[in-house]
Amino acid sequence: MKYAYTIIYVDDVPSTITFYKKAFGFENRFISPENDYGELKSGYTTIAFAATALGNSNFKDGFEKSTSTKKPFGVELAFTSEHIEADFKNAINAGATEFEPITQKPWGQKVGYLRDNNGFLIEICTPIKAT
Secondary structure, three states: OOOOEEEEEEOOHHHHHHHHHHHHOOEEEEEOOOOOEEEEEOOOOEEEEEEHHHHHHHOOOOOOOOOOOOOOOOOEEEEEOOOHHHHHHHHHHOOOEEEEEEEEOOOOOEEEEEEOOOOOEEEEEOOOOOO
C-alpha cells in the first residue's frame, strides 16, 4: 500500500489552487473541466482539493466544513523549508493568516503555523536534522 493523496474539501477549487501556488510555489498537476477537483505537484504525496458540493455527493451524511471563523480541525498540512522565515512571510503575503508564530523547538527545529484561505492549518517547519 502507498499513501497517495490528501483531499481537502473547499468551496472554490480554482482560488484554492491559486492560493497554494502563490503562497508555497506549488504547480498545478490537474484541474477538472468542471473546476470541482484539482491537484498540485507537491512532492511524493499529492495535495488535492475537491468542491464542497462534490464532497457532499460522496458522503450521505455530509461532513464538517472548515471555516476561518472557528477553531481549526486537529489536522494540518506540513511543509518543510530551509528558508522558513521568508516562506512564512510569503504565505502571509499571499493571503494566509498567522495562527502561531515561528518558534524554536527543544529538538532544534523551527516551526510556525498558518491558516490557508479556507481555514485549514498549515505548518511550515525546518527539516528535522538526523542525529
